Amino acid sequence: MSTNKHGNEDSHLPPISDGHDPATETEGLDLVGVSSDREETAYAWDLATGTIIWEENAASIIGVNDIRQIETGAAFHALIAPEHLSSRLEVFSRSASEGDRTRGVPYRIQYRLNPGGLRSRKTVRVEDHGYWWPGPDGHPVRARGVIRLIHERELEQQRLLIHSDLDELTGQLNRIRLTEALGTVLSRAERDRTSHGFLVVAVNNMAVINDTFGIETGDQVIAEVGKRIRAKMRGGDIVGRYSSNKFGIIMMNCGTAALRRATDRFVKVIRETTIKTTAGQLAVTISIGGVVIPDQANGIQDALNFALRALDAARAKRIDCAVLYEPESSGDIARVRSKTVADSVISALDNNRMRLALQPIVSAATGKPSMYECLLRMQRPDGQLIAAGDFVPIAEQLGLARLIDRRTLELTVELLKKHEDLVLSLNVSGLTCADQEWLTALRRVTEGRKNLLSRMIVEITETSAIQDLDQSIAFVDTLKELGCRVAIDDFGAGYTSFKNLKLLNVDIVKIDGIFVKNLADDTSDQIFIKTMVDLARTFGMETVAEWVSDEHSVKYLMDVGITYLQGFYYGMPIDADDYKKPQPPSGSGSFVGLGS
Template identity: 40%
Template sequence: MESPAVSRNESTLIPAVPQASAILASLGQAAFVWDLAADTMAWSDGAASVFPDIPPQALASGVEFARLIEPSHSVRADALGQTSPAHGGEGVAYRIEYGVRISTSAPLIWIEETGCWFAGADGRPARAQGIVRVNNERHARDQQLVRLSRHDPLTGELNRTYLVASLAEAIEETSRFRSSCAFMLIGIDHLARINDAFGFDVADGVIAEVGRRVRARLRGGDVLGRFSGNKFGLILRNCTVDDTNVAAERFLTGIRDEVVPTASGPVSVTASVGAVSVPRYARDADEAVNRAQETLEAAKRRRAGSFSLWRPNVERDAQRRVNIRVTDEIVTALNERRIVTAFEPVVDARARQPAFYECLVRMEQDDGQVLLAPDIVPVAERLGLIRLVDHRVLELAVAELAVSPNVQLSLNISPGTTTDPDWWTSIESLMRAHPGVGERLIVEITETVAIRDLDDVRGFVTRLKNFGSRIAIDDFGAGYTSFRNLRKLGVDIVKIDGAFVQNIARSADDRAFVQTLIDLARRLQIRTVAEWVQDEESAVMLREWGCDYIQGRLIGLASPQRPWNVAVEAVLPAASQPADGRRQSC
């Protein structure tokens, strides 16, 4: 039996205000009253325009109407049951969206329904009334926004966020069902070269084409996404180690065997692949991503266009534990001012009088032991801490120069420091605070830095010379810097790599090499330092060849003592300090 409230509502909403129905119809909307007890629905005249081709009987009841709704038939009933009834008999507002389709071949109409429901005596929904309107365009926009939030706009594949989320689901699934899968990263080789040679638009075309080629070689159920600029991530389900090897070769072949057509002409492309089996070697998505990236970098280092599969490595894991420990020790030592310097004499090859002292980094440990430069510098460079160490050594060297006006010091800086703006800020501030110090400072840069960044190093050298400082090239002979480049840089001193010096008394090849370097440097009026001088015979040879300075075990190794504070004999005695490993001047 129809409730009086429903009768009053229908007589008020539907028949009594025909002009309201006309207004709604003109706006592409329709009003309804739904008696849930009788399951009858009454519509305004605009219903036909909102639901074209849908027969009236399909709109006459909630049950019949629900049969047309996608994706869930119960979306309207669920909306009424998810909120509590209002106090005082007031209606409870709701808003839902759903699709309506008359048949499987008919287009889907997206509907936005806004209304209120009213409770009966038992507190459950008894009546609902509201307005429906078509919102196909808005739904399309929403879907597009959802797609853009999940997919990479260039390739149309999943973006990194959703790729990693899919990877997490895949790992959980493999753990639950005791299956296996693989996570693979495909990195396009030398994409930066394509950017430089042809432009970013061509590089984007290459990325999109590589994505299409990988997509064409996927199995059903595999997942592809763009991981980063030049990398694609793949989740290969039900994939054994053997399957992973086969799949990697399939992808690599598909990428490299045909050139990529672009607006600027065909481009030859290769890619490298790193992969990890999960969950065997990766328990979660983060671990899988890290290990896949690690193996991809290993593949690129070995050879562009190759494949590497992650496997356990005891030595690598042990080294990482050491890195973590040493990193913590370095940071703590910096904070506690336990990074100090030792001083190794560099003497005139003829008079054997000190010309300057090289500042070498040391780290005092809690147990009283001292770590030498070979123990500190490689780890600090690898883990990005060397700039902090370089800053500290600079402060110590300048402080020493400031209190010792008759001393000249040299210090080594790492490759990254040559372009570190903070280091420049520090040295400029220190030079202003201590006038005249710059003229007694020698800055040593390695030969490999001079080769790789000649233009940047030239600016670095010029700025230092403005302070009156001198520049030395360390480990000269280990790389391939030409003497022409030394002239361009305005280098003052060349330190000949000790690997060629230490055996000159026994090696004719080393003698010829070192003698040639000294002769060429003299012609360019560049001073020379021979490192790792072991014995008197070598020192005499170097002096006769015209080497300006010598340094090494014969003269004395690095010491935390300040020898310029005591009287020094004309010929310095050999130091009893322990050698710093292979590189004695470290």
């Protein structure tokens, strides 16, 4: 524990009030209230802007040539060893309580830095400790800390930290740290649009060596192979022991051609000389499987699986060689896309990047919006919005539908609370019809308030409704008891009989847009819609025509008695944040659609 010139111990970081802004301290910066000694420096980090203000000695302490190399959080993180970056990010990713806004949240962590960049062999170990303060949402907005060098004399005291990083036999990263490093590199590759390589190297015939000469000899072989591979790696590349006879190698900034050259080096260095063991000189060979990331794999599991698949192909050749992964079929591409979608959806849910767009559903009688359908959008980290049709079908197949429906419910209720004039409809998947937890969540987020529930319409698709009719009937009945209305969506796309439609006892029937888009020219569609409207009226149900896009269709639909119209003719979806309560028209004109 260090002591400053005033005799205060440890981090010397007194709490500051919520109104204090460390980023304004630009002259005579003394972030910790003391002059740092030659082994430590201090910083103030504004997480909102990413700016870091350092104490004057920071460049010399950390070992960078220019303080501008570490003047942002992103730039500093780029110098942290991949196996340790996630640990530091976790410190600043959790939320804090109201009381922590004044006293701050303490943190203390140790990690390895590469001051010359990840390709450099120069490394230092540091201890980073301080306080961070949360904003209104409970997440960090600023931090003040001290970075202290850890020297060789302390490494023995830090044995447990080192042991948690390294494999005891080979001295390389263990599987856990190797996997964490791979995840960090993948994230950076996505952000920086760079290519890297991931290799799995297997020592051949280890079972024979262990059976013939003993496990101790086998361990000597594995340790020597790891040492030789390390010697042929470039600065900044990462190697770890993946399993008993396998190593994983992360090749930084490495395309396909460079990856092939690297595998040739590794194969040659093992093949060219024998390995000395206590049992004598042994000839050993290796096989290698590789994959280019994130081009061919943008997730940890895909990178591992594809590299192992390529390794199997290399070992099947029965010679020491390397094989780089190539997609075998459209199925491989589909698996990669599914994994990408799943990762994106989970990230968006975890980071509150799901958004709602609202499309008006217009009353045929008044020509004005009576309600709005909530259309889900996923916002990527770069701000781009992805329509539900591009991710929901895959997400449903991967079992993420319930999570998506839960978040859609929360966003819908937030809007209903914000705008007392809004009536909203939201879609739920077939799985949610059997999800009692969703109904529990509905009661919880609405607090049972009838003024919210009565302005909510829950849409279930025809195809999901008929999969388990009894279950769907019970779901509809529960919603109506709570005070919601229920609509059956995409009616006509499946095979629901009119009898089943009556049993479901929904309030609204939404006619599938496939019967509407060619309505002006297709007499069979005209007959179907007229029949459907008449039948719904008999059952006491309202009707909505989807995909309305032209004036001729509007006229026919109104003539046959449709209740509501929805489509681009009456309005494109708008961001929910842009919704404003419609103002009464200045004249006597009716609502005018986009197509007018």
